[in-house]
Amino acid sequence: MICHIDPDNGLPIYEQIIRHVKFAVANGSLIIGEHVPSVRELAVQTAVNVNTVARAYRELQQQGVLNSIRGTGLAVAPAAAEICQQDRLTMIRQRLRSVLKEAVQHQISADEIRKLVDDEWHQLSQKDTTD
Amino acid sequence: MICHIDPDNGLPIYEQIIRHVKFAVANGSLIIGEHVPSVRELAVQTAVNVNTVARAYRELQQQGVLNSIRGTGLAVAPAAAEICQQDRLTMIRQRLRSVLKEAVQHQISADEIRKLVDDEWHQLSQKDTTD
DNA sequence: GCTACTGTAATAGTCAGATATTACAGCGAC
DNA sequence: GTCGCTGTAATATCTGACTATTACAGTAGC
Numbered sequence: 001m002i003c004h005i006d007p008d009n010g011l012p013i014y015e016q017i018i019r020h021v022k023f024a025v026a027n028g029s030l031i032i033g034e035h036v037p038s039v040r041e042l043a044v045q046t047a048v049n050v051n052t053v054a055r056a057y058r059e060l061q062q063q064g065v066l067n068s069i070r071g072t073g074l075a076v077a078p079a080a081a082e083i084c085q086q087d088r089l090t091m092i093r094q095r096l097r098s099v100l101k102e103a104v105q106h107q108i109s110a111d112e113i114r115k116l117v118d119d120e121w122h123q124l125s126q127k128d129t130t131d
Numbered sequence: 132m133i134c135h136i137d138p139d140n141g142l143p144i145y146e147q148i149i150r151h152v153k154f155a156v157a158n159g160s161l162i163i164g165e166h167v168p169s170v171r172e173l174a175v176q177t178a179v180n181v182n183t184v185a186r187a188y189r190e191l192q193q194q195g196v197l198n199s200i201r202g203t204g205l206a207v208a209p210a211a212a213e214i215c216q217q218d219r220l221t222m223i224r225q226r227l228r229s230v231l232k233e234a235v236q237h238q239i240s241a242d243e244i245r246k247l248v249d250d251e252w253h254q255l256s257q258k259d260t261t262d
Numbered sequence: 263g264c265t266a267c268t269g270t271a272a273t274a275g276t277c278a279g280a281t282a283t284t285a286c287a288g289c290g291a292c
Numbered sequence: 293g294t295c296g297c298t299g300t301a302a303t304a305t306c307t308g309a310c311t312a313t314t315a316c317a318g319t320a321g322c
Contacts, residue, residue: 004236009229013308023237038268049311054270071268071319087249091240095230097251098140103223104255105135105145106154112220117248120228124235143279169298180281185300202289202298 001030005046013048019091022065025076025084032081035073036066058073100127132161136177144179147185150222153196156207156215156256163212166204167197 003020007015024030037045039053042089044052057074064081071088134151136144149164155161168175174181188205191197196211234244 003256006232007230009228010152013222014309024221024265027238028158039270044285045147051271051276051312052310055309068269069319070174070317073268073319088237089239089243092230092234092244093247093251095141095233096247097255098137098194098247099223099226099230100182100251100255101140102226103135104252106219107158108220108223110252110256111251113223113248116220117231120231121244123229124231125241145279150302170300182282182301183280186279186300199299201287201300204298246267 002044005041005048012057013046014052014056017042017046017048017053018059021056021060022064022084022091024090025065025080030076030080032076032078034076036076038073134168134173134177136179144177144183145187145190148177148184149190152153152187152191153218153222153257156196156211157192157219161207163209165207167207173233197221202244 001020001024003017005016007073008018015129021030028065030036036040036042036057037120039057042048042055043050047127057066057068061068063083065083067073067077068074100113132151132155134148135243138144139209140147142150150157151159152167160176161167167188168176170181170184173179174184174253177184188197188199192199194214195208198208199205
């Protein structure tokens with residue numbers, strides 16, 4: 001599992017890890033029963049502290065996405081796929097709503113928003129394929 | 132000037148105030164030379180600490196949006212309109228980009244995003260008119 | 263049983279954002 | 293000059309996010 005952390009996207013690091021795992025499960029990069037990277041491994045990989053990864057994993061357990069097998073690691077829970085697929089668009093939707101709320105409040109027009117979205121989307125998806 | 136603060140939109144309060152003022156100048160709610168609410172007044176109005184408002188106003192001065200007339204208050208600077216109109220879409224664009232970046236990274240399709248945007252925009256603009 | 267790996271937890275420290283409180287200097291009106 | 297407003301600044305305190313470090317218990321492989 002490859003996990004990019006973006007320090008200035010507004011979300012705390014542990015929250016980004018949670019979302020990464022959920023998205024990975026949702027799109028099949030992580031299969032039920034599969035082990036996620038160990039806290040120490042992911043901590044090194046993302047240049048983040050062990051506790052931060054542990055916190056993310058702890059919350060993922062509480063949400064039923066991961067199962068802990070002490071001494072062995074953490075595996076994707078049976079119910080994870082359903083949970084994560086349901087969350088997939090909701091996670092994006094919530095952040096999107098917050099941005100659009102600001103736009104509406106300040107009389108940005110629907111046309112301007114659509115233009116911004118298309119514009120940014122285009123740039124990002126190009127950048128993504130060239131990475 | 133009416134200023135809504137949303138504690139859970141990810142942006143710090145002082146940043147939200149800065150943006151509010153800029154948007155207000157950009158769309159003509161605040162005219163050049165006009166006084167913004169005093170730090171104490173806005174602090175009470177938004178249920179926020181005086182220091183937080185002061186910090187926002189300080190940054191707005193540094194950016195050339197406000198002029199301080201000590202003992203009298205803070206007025207919208209002559210250059211403000213131009214600055215704020217240029218910033219108007221950029222402020223939205225930056226937040227939008229961060230959300231879309233996450234979406235692209237996790238294989239959300241362009242169609243899904245457009246649907247989300249239209250959907251959320253529709254709901255928000257309805258809510259906005261009924262407020 | 264030893265080693266090496268797991269997760270988990272406690273502790274202490276740093277940093278940014280925000281609060282509460284107090285104080286001070288400048289302007290304007292009376 | 294005094295009163296009431298303005299911005300500005302310093303202080304202490306709180307919280308959440310994050311880091312660094314250490315420690316401990318469980319599992320697997322040898």
